[in-house]
Amino acid sequence: MKHATIKETAGGKFFISLTFDAETRPTEMKRESEKVETFDYSMPSLILSASGENDITAEDIRWYRNLEKRIAKEQRKLSRMQYGSKNHWEQKHKIGKLHEKARNRRKDFLHKLSRKVSDSFDAVVVEDINLQHMSQALNFGKAIYDNGYGMLRGMLAYKLNEQGKILVKVDKFFPSSKRCSACHAINHDLQLSDREWTCKSCGTHHDRDKNSCKNLLDEGKDILNRWASGDSSLILAPSGVLSEKKPHPQARYNVRQDGE
Ligand SMILES: [Zn+2]
Secondary structure, three states: OOEEEEEEOOOOOEEEEEEOOOOOOOOOOOOOOOOEEEEEEEOOOEEEEOOOOOOEOOOOOHHHHHHHHHHHHHHHHHHHOOOOOHHHHHHHHHHHHHHHHHHHHHHHHHHHHHHHHHHHOOEEEEEOOOHHHHHHHHOOHHHHHHOOHHHHHHHHHHHHHOOOOEEEEEOOOOOOOOEOOOOOOEOOOOOOOOOEEEOOOOOOEEEHHHHHHHHHHHHHHHHHHHHHOOOOOEEEOOOOEEEEOOOOHHHHHOOOOOOO
16 A cells, blocks of 8 residues: 545545555457447537437536536525634535535546446547637537536546547547538538538538537548558557547647637
8 A cells, every 4th residue: 555645525425535556457359340420519418329319418417507607606605604603604515515515426437427338338529629729719608517527538448448448539620510421521611500401512401519529530540441451640649539640630720719
């Protein structure tokens, strides 16, 4: 054993983490991926899956919104209390507990989802988007952090890696929304408000989210195939995350101000 760390949460719970030295054998990575799932981040607060079975919808995180409303209410009460008083202290503790509850429920939800997906698929494809940048640019902060796309990716990475499976991170410049999944033409005019659109090149009518999901899945499968055939422009991190060494060649098509 190396050391122990004791931590007290805002809700008054104590946790002790123990750190051990242990020998691990590197997992052998599977080269074939038949069943591939995709998690596509979609505005304003949804995570969609290519299979359609693992979507995270507004309904799934409704409890979180409700809890958030309660926290805001208790916070208003706190602001009316005298700083340093016993009531103030107790109210602060109550709010801390509510925050902790929200965090735990979200974690629990994402752990279960990532377990289910990593057990039943050979590989998972996600977008390498920087949510912190996006939330600042768009003021969508809350919606983005709520459903924890970043947290889900982290959980998927290690749960897949344990089983020799791969998490594919598609480059953030890949034009998943603007590309037609049927003919790969790029729709430069696509706006964030366009929920449906028709491809000018091949005439296919698209649901924005489904098209984006399909593109991400196809691109992920392509990356997996390239990796299986030894493509040296890809890099597999020790954590089992597979990604491009350089930005996507279509980067020039996509100015990422709109959170695509
Ligand atoms: Zn098309």
